[in-house]
Amino acid sequence: MSVLVTGGAGYIGSHVVRLLQQRGTGVVVVDDLSNGRPERVGDAPVVQLDLATDAAVPTLTAAIAEHGVEAVIHFAARKQVGQSVAEPARYWSQNVGGTANLLLAMEAGKVDKLVFSSSAATYGAPTTPLVREDGPAEPINPYGQTKLVGEWMTRAAGRAWGLRAANLRYFNVAGAGWDDLGDTAVMNLIPIVFSALDAQQAPAVFGDDYPTPDGSCVRDYVHVLDLAQAHLAALDHLATDDRPHDTFNVGSGTGASVLEVLAEVRAVTGVDVEPVVHARRAGDPPQLVADVERITTTLGWRATKDLHDIVTSAWSAWRR
Known part of the structure; x- marks a missing residue:
């Protein structure tokens, strides 16, 4: 079996590529290399391609045929909430155009298995302490909207030509499975804080007046x-x-606020982390925490690492 991984040279994708390689599965990576690094994927062939371009469908179709691809894991997308609002x-x-091109190539190449990288941003600003997959999906920013549309597209392809999809x-x-695969994009909270520490600047907290215990946003880390292990479980499923x-939350089931994350960074690094509070960012919900019963029951997957593990591994990779 050979698996095509779009965005496979990026942060999350490279972890999945390495796990696939470790279990002896053939891998071909498709990545535009805007954030990805080819050295992350070992000896896996890399096709440099922007999925949203006119060249995407024929190039993907050729790669599927050349490498005997039987399944796809689709990470490639833009993912910054604030940028999506702007x-x-x-x-x-x-995000939508790239996914459409991928599905066209999969249909042409008769590849009927897809693990799709979706997002908790599809839920918008839920009012429940834990969000379930069968609850309302009402995204409040364009990023979340594009991910929800991606889920619709996988279901439509299933009805039209038999695609088997899992939307995660x-x-x-956050964190790192290996020091050489750390998150270097500085788009997510923990690397943003590390970058601020390196520059001897105070990290920013966007909003301290949310309806949460300490006023800062609560997230499931x-x-x-x-x-990455969840992707392999979904692929086997x-x-x-x-x-x-066909849709599964992937989280720990436990929330941590931005200020709690900063406290953990302080404990792990030994660096005093005193943030500067700024106004809220557009499109940020107050709280997002996963109900993980479905993925545990159906795929047999559960998170094994906590916030301390996440920050410790991220800091080790960052120092490398």
């Missing part, structure tokens, strides 16, 4: 290696005939 058309073009709604991903669900 540049919505770009996000629709990249990620919560906040999941270790990237746990998340697609080979079975009994697939009662």
Whole structure:
């Protein structure tokens, strides 16, 4: 079996690529290398490609045929909430257009298994302490909207030509499974804080007046290696005939506030982390924490690492 991994040279994708390689699965990576690094994927062939371009469908179709691809894991997308609010058309073009091109190539190449990188941003601003997959999906920013549309597209392809898909709604991903695969993009909270510490600047907290215990946003943080293992579990699930669900939360089931994360960074690094509070960012919900019963029951997956593991591994990779 050979698996095509879009965005496979990036932070999350490279963890999945390494796990696939460790279990002896052939891998081909498709990545535009805007954030990805080819040295992350070992000896896996890399096709440099922007999925949203006109060249995407024929190039992907050729790669599928050349490498005998039987399944796809789709990470490639723009993912910054604030940027999506400022540049919505770009996000629709990249995320929705890129997914459409991928599905066209999969249909042409007769590849019927897809693990799709979705997001907890599809839930918007839920009012429940834990969010379930069968609850309302009402995204409040263009990024979340594009991910929800991606889920619709996988279901439509299933009805039209038999695609088997698993949509994984990620919560906040952090940490590192190996020091050489740390998050270097400085787009997520923990690397942003580390970058501020390196520059001897105070990290920013966007909003301290949310309806949460300490006023800062609460998120569910999941270790990237746990998340990568969830993709392998989902891939194996697609080979079975009994697939009662196509959408799964991937989180720890436990929330931590921004200020609690900063306290853990202080404990791990020994560096005094006193933030500067700024106004809220557009499109940020107060709280997002996963109900993980479905993925545990159906795929047998559960997060094994906590916030301390996440920050410790992220700091080790960052120092490297």
